[in-house]
Amino acid sequence: MNTPSFDPVDLFLASVRAVPDRPALEVDGRAWTYAELDELSRRVAGWCEANCGGVGRVAVHGAKTVLAYAGILGVLRSGRAYVPLHPDHPAGRWQSILQRSGVRSVIAPAEAQADLRVAGAGHFLDLESLPTALATSTARHTDEAYVMFTSGSTGEPKGVPVGRVQLTAYLRHVCTAYSFTSTDRFSQFFALSFDLSVHDLFVCWSAGACLCVPPGDGALQSKAFIRDQGITVWFSVPSQAALLQRMKALQPGSMRLLRRAFFCGEALTADLARAWVQAAPEAEVVNLYGPTETTIAIAEQKVLPGHWEVPGGIIPLGKPFPDHIARVRDGNDLHEQGEGELVLSGPQVNAGYIGDAARSKAFFVAEGRKWYATGDRVLVDEAGVLHFLGRMDGQVKLAGHRVEPGEIDALLGPKLGGGRAVTVAVQRSGATELATFIDVEMDPVVLYAALREKLPAYMLPARILFVDRFPLGPHGKLDRKALIERATHG
Ligand code: AMP
Numbered sequence: 314m315n316t317p318s319f320d321p322v323d324l325f326l327a328s329v330r331a332v333p334d335r336p337a338l339e340v341d342g343r344a345w346t347y348a349e350l351d352e353l354s355r356r357v358a359g360w361c362e363a364n365c366g367g368v369g370r371v372a373v374h375g376a377k378t379v380l381a382y383a384g385i386l387g388v389l390r391s392g393r394a395y396v397p398l399h400p401d402h403p404a405g406r407w408q409s410i411l412q413r414s415g416v417r418s419v420i421a422p423a424e425a426q427a428d429l430r431v432a433g434a435g436h437f438l439d440l441e442s443l444p445t446a447l448a449t450s451t452a453r454h455t456d457e458a459y460v461m462f463t464s465g466s467t468g469e470p471k472g473v474p475v476g477r478v479q480l481t482a483y484l485r486h487v488c489t490a491y492s493f494t495s496t497d498r499f500s501q502f503f504a505l506s507f508d509l510s511v512h513d514l515f516v517c518w519s520a521g522a523c524l525c526v527p528p529g530d531g532a533l534q535s536k537a538f539i540r541d542q543g544i545t546v547w548f549s550v551p552s553q554a555a556l557l558q559r560m561k562a563l564q565p566g567s568m569r570l571l572r573r574a575f576f577c578g579e580a581l582t583a584d585l586a587r588a589w590v591q592a593a594p595e596a597e598v599v600n601l602y603g604p605t606e607t608t609i610a611i612a613e614q615k616v617l618p619g620h621w622e623v624p625g626g627i628i629p630l631g632k633p634f635p636d637h638i639a640r641v642r643d644g645n646d647l648h649e650q651g652e653g654e655l656v657l658s659g660p661q662v663n664a665g666y667i668g669d670a671a672r673s674k675a676f677f678v679a680e681g682r683k684w685y686a687t688g689d690r691v692l693v694d695e696a697g698v699l700h701f702l703g704r705m706d707g708q709v710k711l712a713g714h715r716v717e718p719g720e721i722d723a724l725l726g727p728k729l730g731g732g733r734a735v736t737v738a739v740q741r742s743g744a745t746e747l748a749t750f751i752d753v754e755m756d757p758v759v760l761y762a763a764l765r766e767k768l769p770a771y772m773l774p775a776r777i778l779f780v781d782r783f784p785l786g787p788h789g790k791l792d793r794k795a796l797i798e799r800a801t802h803g
Contacts, residue, residue: 333346423439465717
């Protein structure tokens with residue numbers, strides 16, 4: 314018997330053969346069958362063949378239309394990697410991404426093309442210009458599958474190229490560890506520029522199931538959406554579930570159709586997990602953990618109903634996927650157990666960042682293996698279970714989005730005429746928000762305007778505050794704690 318391939322395109326094509334007439338995608342009020350998506354994506358691949366030469370990367374504008382989904386599939390079918398662009402991010406950020414990834418060809422709806430041209434894009438494909446010629450080549454132009462950009466403390470987003478082999482390793486595990494069928498209906502809440510969306514698309518298409526894209530703001534309408542669309546497989550950040558909880562939308566038994574619910578991207582509290590289990594009593598709930606650098610997720614913990622007394626009130630991160638190793642780093646030493654920075658090794662670990670050798674130090678070699686240092690502080694217990702304790706650095710999650718406060722500071726620095734900006738994350742009214750301190754008197758309106766040119770809305774500080782002098786600790790170092798204190802109560 315042939316061993317099945319878990320390559321993303323092979324998984325999709327196996328479903329095209331098995332269930333050509335079943336819906337693969339529902340978006341904008343229209344269903345697309347596997348056969349239809351197959352044809353559209355082969356035409357996209359044909360366009361890549363004709364227009365992209367030996368270039369290995371093509372950008373995809375992330376507006377959630379059939380074009381983006383066929384675009385992602387088509388780029389991968391053409392043996393290239395896709396670089397998603399969030400539709401709501403400013404052109405300045407697109408420009409930085411296009412430049413850093415060396416991309417000029419973009420699959421994008423006609424209405425987005427003028428802005429993309431300003432950002433440096435040169436060739437466009439939209440539904441109207443889709444050629445009828447189907448791709449014929451099976452050449453591979455890159456080992457990458459996609460490049461995701463996350464917040465970077467140097468003032469520019471950080472590009473993480475994720476390999477096709479690494480993605481295949483992820484899909485091999487998830488598609489075998491959890492059972493899905495062609496009658497499943499998957500939610501697709503994540504932005505296409507967030508790597509968790511890759512799970513949505515390819516785990517769904519591996520099963521011949523239907524990917525259901527919510528209209529408008531998926532987060533707010535998600536309760537009605539799962540009921541009306543008969544969603545059976547849910548995947549979101551915990552913040553989205555917490556929003557439902559705050560809206561009193563998690564009544565016991567209210568989501569009986571759900572068979573599986575995955576959470577990832579930030580800490581899942583036991584309190585929220587319990588509310589979810591009560592609302593969706595038939596669902597297996599799984600806490601996934603993983604940085605973009607290690608491909609979507611790399612550790613898993615099934616939520617065990619009744620086991621709500623967990624350290625720190627947070628569901629553990631569980632154990633690494635098979636073939637992966639987790640260690641705790643203490644200086645140059647790696648330990649199997651204990652508390653410290655989590656480092657990970659295995660087939661899902663990627664190679665580094667685009668054009669950023671210094672930052673690629675987060676990837677290192679020890680004990681004859683390649684490792685990624687996550688910056689997450691964990692406890693690895695005697696059973697090898699990982700428990701999340703927080704971050705080693707200032708990185709924060711805002712509604713699941715990864716933010717390096719240093720990126721804001723680096724952008725503001727040149728605007729401050731010798732002054733300095735320091736951004737901290739604070740808890741106010743139960744939510745995390747950013748506050749930026751500056752030590753020169755400047756009109757915040759001007760500073761916000763500069764930030765808006767480069768940053769997505771979720772990265773804008775809630776407040777810009779003035780200090781005469783930055784507080785210093787006993788060793789003369791900046792006293793961040795004092796700033797956090799001031800921003801929390803000020
Ligand atoms: P990203 O690269 O955007 O997926 O962010 C990765 C970071 O999100 C990790 O390094 C953690 O800090 C955090 N994270 C991801 N999943 C979890 C989880 N299940 N529990 C706690 N933190 C998480």
